[in-house]
Amino acid sequence: MPRLREVGEFEAIRRLARRGAAAGVVIGSGDDAAVLRPDPDRDLVATTDAFVEGRHWLREWMSPVEVGARLAHANLSDLAAMAAVPRWALVAIGARPDQELDELVEMERGLERALDAQGAVVVGGNLSAVAGEAWWTVTLLGDVERGRAWTRASARPGDLLAVTGHPGRAGAAVRLVHAGLARAEEWRPLLDAWIRPASRVALARALAATGAVTAAIDLSDGLAADLGHLAAASGTGATLERLGPEDALLDRAAAALGIGVETVRLGASDDYELLMTLDPARRESCELVCQAQRVPFTVLGTVAAESGRLTLDRGGQRTPIEPAGYDHFAG
Numbered sequence: 639m640p641r642l643r644e645v646g647e648f649e650a651i652r653r654l655a656r657r658g659a660a661a662g663v664v665i666g667s668g669d670d671a672a673v674l675r676p677d678p679d680r681d682l683v684a685t686t687d688a689f690v691e692g693r694h695w696l697r698e699w700m701s702p703v704e705v706g707a708r709l710a711h712a713n714l715s716d717l718a719a720m721a722a723v724p725r726w727a728l729v730a731i732g733a734r735p736d737q738e739l740d741e742l743v744e745m746e747r748g749l750e751r752a753l754d755a756q757g758a759v760v761v762g763g764n765l766s767a768v769a770g771e772a773w774w775t776v777t778l779l780g781d782v783e784r785g786r787a788w789t790r791a792s793a794r795p796g797d798l799l800a801v802t803g804h805p806g807r808a809g810a811a812v813r814l815v816h817a818g819l820a821r822a823e824e825w826r827p828l829l830d831a832w833i834r835p836a837s838r839v840a841l842a843r844a845l846a847a848t849g850a851v852t853a854a855i856d857l858s859d860g861l862a863a864d865l866g867h868l869a870a871a872s873g874t875g876a877t878l879e880r881l882g883p884e885d886a887l888l889d890r891a892a893a894a895l896g897i898g899v900e901t902v903r904l905g906a907s908d909d910y911e912l913l914m915t916l917d918p919a920r921r922e923s924c925e926l927v928c929q930a931q932r933v934p935f936t937v938l939g940t941v942a943a944e945s946g947r948l949t950l951d952r953g954g955q956r957t958p959i960e961p962a963g964y965d966h967f968a969g
């Protein structure tokens with residue numbers, strides 16, 4: 639198993655870089671820079687996300703292929719939240735000299751395959767040596783019909799609030815890992831949500847075609863935090879009647895962890911699901927799209943007029959929701 643210090647930078651880059659042709663790529667990886675030809679009738683959409691070893695990936699829980707795929711989904715999910723089509727990616731890697739080359743190549747292949755499944759290709763990258771934790775940064779470019787990108791800022795009082803998937807599962811898995819409980823087979827679906835997330839690019843595109851979605855954000859910090867971001871950007875509040883679909887496994891995990899179910903559902907969790915606001919008159923068309931794609935879809939409540947006020951209303955019993963989630967620089 640050769641390490642980077644044995645093979646050197648240029649052999650490593652030769653193994654990592656692929657030169658496939660792809661739509662809109664005039665010059666791909668291998669030159670000083672990629673040359674891309676965006677569609678002049680569409681808006682270009684750009685996002686970037688970094689993964690740091692020990693923070694965003696834990697070696698004992700994720701294979702290199704899974705780490706690469708998960709980083710792809712973190713970026714794909716941001717484009718899904720804008721209803722954009724992923725197209726081109728740039729990858730910057732900071733690796734230690736003792737890093738095994740084969741493992742690095744596997745991470746890259748995991749990343750490439752997950753991007754490829756959504757129609758995006760890697761068009762360039764950079765490899766540098768680091769002394770401490772390894773890190774990977776992906777910049778993903780996509781496009782969307784001109785002026786049609788979803789934003790966080792356009793929710794309207796009276797719109798419905800809905801989520802895809804099972805928010806909270808990824809965060810529950812991380813809590814189980816830190817509590818030393820995650821090896822039990824029972825929690826496998828929660829671990830899968832964390833290790834092998836599925837971003838919602840295809841679903842977002844189909845939902846965009848219904849015209850029902852008024853605002854959107856992807857769930858990467860946790861339901862309360864991301865709801866807080868959306869409400870703040872829109873200048874609205876929110877009243878929720880539920881915090882997600884029925885999820886007996888998540889409830890059992892909360893009990894095993896000795897914390898409240900609401901903490902698990904609202905707290906830090908990078909699920910890469912979508913939180914959307916919808917025109918209530920078009921709810922059914924959204925339900926049909928989600929059924930067709932077999933993605934759970936749950937209406938949580940409604941957008942409220944009072945700016946910043948997030949409330950959980952259970953049969954008339956109202957409690958405030960604190961918009962705290964994952965913060966890289968706090969605690």
Ligand SMILES: [Mg+2]
Binds near residue numbers: 715716719855
């Ligand atoms: Mg996001």
